[in-house]
Amino acid sequence: MPELPEVQTIINGLRQTVMSKTISSIMEKRQGTLIFGEDINICEFGKIESIERRGKYIIIKTSKDLKLVIHLRMTGKLIYEEDINNSSAYSRAEIIFSDKTKLIFDDVRTFGKIQILMINEKIKSIEKLGVEPLSNKFDxxxxxxxxxxxxxxxxxxxxxxxxxxxxxxxxxxxxxxxxxxxxxxxxxxxxxxxxxxxxxxxxxxxxxxxxxxxxxxxxxxxxxxxxxxxxxxxxxxxxxxxxxxxxxxxxxxxxxxxxxxxxxxx
Ligand SMILES: [Zn+2]
Missing domain, CATH: 1.10.8.50 (Helicase, Ruva Protein; domain 3)
Structure with a gap:
């Protein structure tokens, strides 16, 4: 299971590959992979403005006040693909960008999820998280x-x-x-x-x-x-x-x- 260093490495990679890209659509390849927030209202997904980590969660915020909250669980992977026609064996969802590149959420065991929420909606499991071990608060x-x-x-x-x-x-x-x-x-x-x-x-x-x-x-x-x-x-x-x-x-x-x-x- 990816732990903090693996999730941080993935975030560093996302910042280099998909930061500032405009999301044109998100396709679910396996039912149950995408989870929508209670008051979600999507006209456009907007442009990726920030990519942050909290514990083992990846939090991607966009210019249209949306956030994608990704947990990889056991075997989830995010694979950046420059050719929109390429996929992977265990693709569960695909985030398509306006420049015809995409981010594949590949997950053999299917425990991973992508939550799509309005930017202010809170997630209980994130609210309950303890301190970030690399912060000064951890002493x-x-x-x-x-x-x-x-x-x-x-x-x-x-x-x-x-x-x-x-x-x-x-x-x-x-x-x-x-x-x-x-x-x-x-x-x-x-x-x-x-x-x-x-x-x-x-x-x-x-x-x-x-x-x-x-x-x-x-x-x-x-x-x-x-x-x-x-x-x-x-x-x-x-x-x-x-x-x-x-x-x-x-x-x-x-x-x-x-x-x-x-x-x-x-
Ligand atoms: Zn020893």
């Missing part, structure tokens, strides 16, 4: 406050989008490894030094991953259909042996695989 005080009543394991708490927006299974594994924190420890029992480590390692892991255009384990591709490179820098996720020589443990937490080193993460 040790914020984290301490958010975790002080949580008895769930630290790994589950970091995956909770209402605590921190944008983290997923891969980056939480890497963050906890670098911060030397065992993922099964209850969140409210982590001391201030380790909390500081988690904050600083979250920022550095995400920044590095963005620099390498994200992590490609299976489906993820950038807008230009390129893979990320951060998979080459992973220390625990999907690994068998730690750099200390110990075996990497693989357990299940809340139905998801957790990778960690018992020797390095205490």
């Amino acid at each position: 040790v005080k914020y984290l301490e406050n958010k975790l002080k009543k949580r008895k769930a394991p630290i790994k589950n708490s970091l995956l909770d989008q209402t605590v921190i927006a944008g983290l997923g299974n891969i980056y939480v594994a890497e963050i906890l490894f670098r911060a030397k924190v065992n993922p099964v420890i209850p969140a409210n029992r982590i001391g201030i030094v380790k909390l500081k480590n988690i904050v600083s390692e979250t920022k550095s892991v995400l920044m590095e991953a963005i620099k390498y255009n994200g992590t490609t384990i299976s489906d993820y591709r950038s807008v230009e259909n390129k893979t990320g490179e951060f998979q080459n820098f992973l220390k625990v996720y999907g690994k068998k042996t730690c750099e200390c020589g110990a075996e990497i443990m693989k357990i299940k937490q809340a139905g998801r695989s957790t990778y960690f080193c018992e020797k390095c993460q205490r």
Whole structure:
């Protein structure tokens, strides 16, 4: 599933390819992919004026007071296509531009959605999102406050989008490894030094991953259909042996695989 670095890479690609283009139509290729807002009123889609990220959401605003809110879920991809006649195997919707180029929303598993709303309409799941981890608001005080009543394991708490927006299974594994924190420890029992480590390692892991255009384990591709490179820098996720020589443990937490080193993460 694309996490913050992958979504940010996609946004950087969109800004280079479709910014300022005029949307002439949006075609649904598979029913249920497009979701329209309650008070939607479309005469024209208008010109793309901004492309922003919030958590794992992509928010595209246009000159006609509309916004497209895209969540890629498991396998969603946005592919920029210069030839309007080209498509892709799992095209679910296509955003057509007035210059005869298009953006294909390709999604094998079909969990991804494009919401089309008036610019002021709020989305509950976005309103509830926690802090952006790369912003200054994400600091040790914020984290301490958010975790002080949580008895769930630290790994589950970091995956909770209402605590921190944008983290997923891969980056939480890497963050906890670098911060030397065992993922099964209850969140409210982590001391201030380790909390500081988690904050600083979250920022550095995400920044590095963005620099390498994200992590490609299976489906993820950038807008230009390129893979990320951060998979080459992973220390625990999907690994068998730690750099200390110990075996990497693989357990299940809340139905998801957790990778960690018992020797390095205490
Ligand atoms: Zn180790």
